Amino acid sequence: MSTKIYLYPLLIRIWHLINALAIIFLIITGISLQYSDPLYPFMRFDLAVAIHNICGILLAFNYIIFIVGNIITGNSKHYIFRIKGYISKLMKQSYYYSIGIFKGEAPPFPINESNKFNPLQQFSYVVIMYLVLPILIISGFGLLFPEIVINQLQKTSGIFITDMLHIIGGFIVSIFLFVHIYFCTIGKKPFKNFKSIITGWHEDNH
Numbered sequence: 001m002s003t004k005i006y007l008y009p010l011l012i013r014i015w016h017l018i019n020a021l022a023i024i025f026l027i028i029t030g031i032s033l034q035y036s037d038p039l040y041p042f043m044r045f046d047l048a049v050a051i052h053n054i055c056g057i058l059l060a061f062n063y064i065i066f067i068v069g070n071i072i073t074g075n076s077k078h079y080i081f082r083i084k085g086y087i088s089k090l091m092k093q094s095y096y097y098s099i100g101i102f103k104g105e106a107p108p109f110p111i112n113e114s115n116k117f118n119p120l121q122q123f124s125y126v127v128i129m130y131l132v133l134p135i136l137i138i139s140g141f142g143l144l145f146p147e148i149v150i151n152q153l154q155k156t157s158g159i160f161i162t163d164m165l166h167i168i169g170g171f172i173v174s175i176f177l178f179v180h181i182y183f184c185t186i187g188k189k190p191f192k193n194f195k196s197i198i199t200g201w202h203e204d205n206h
């Protein structure tokens with residue numbers, strides 16, 4: 001038997017598509033800027049700067065769509081969790097991903113309308129969307145408009161701190177992207193989740 005549940009509202013799907021494309025371009029141009037060498041240019045420096053700036057601004061505006069979309073569609077409820085007992089939920093899901101799934105055990109947190117993320121997904125999405133992306137976007141604006149950045153903090157240059165935050169944030173998002181795509185392939189069929197984030201419908205085959 002196959003059951004279908006509507007998990008991804010249109011606004012969230014539009015946000016996700018723009019976000020994924022912007023982040024992919026930001027990672028490619030960001031790596032090119034970080035390791036730029038005039039002798040071996042991976043990409044023309046001025047072109048990489050222009051694409052990085054445009055995608056960064058697009059990402060920032062799109063982030064507003066995520067926040068607003070989450071509020072008006074009610075999707076935000078999936079990003080709220082109780083701290084009490086959460087570690088044990090994370091452990092249960094980690095056990096399932098590392099051992100249980102290979103023994104054919106049932107998932108400890110089956111997907112339904114009220115719980116569309118398992119605890120590991122939920123935790124990683126909350127950290128990325130409500131901590132890392134804001135740091136990345138704010139530090140990006142600081143680097144785009146250096147005049148708004150404070151000169152010094154405890155004898156360390158404000159621009160240096162802003163730059164470090166931006167590089168560390170970019171690194172975390174790059175690692176997240178790989179892990180995210182890998183975990184999205186886990187399930188009865190490897191492309192099932194990718195289909196869901198395009199159509200909005202999650203299909204479960206019992």
Ligand code: HEM
Binds near residue numbers: 019078125173184
């Ligand atoms: C090529 C790039 C990407 C692909 C193929 C992809 C794929 C997917 C898929 C299949 C889902 C639905 C499964 C699930 O709920 O976990 C999903 C959801 C999600 N993805 Fe991605 N993703 C990509 C990039 C990103 C990036 C760059 C971010 C954040 C920086 C991100 C954040 C999220 C979030 C927060 C959700 C849950 C959305 C919601 O329903 O509220 N994704 N993604």
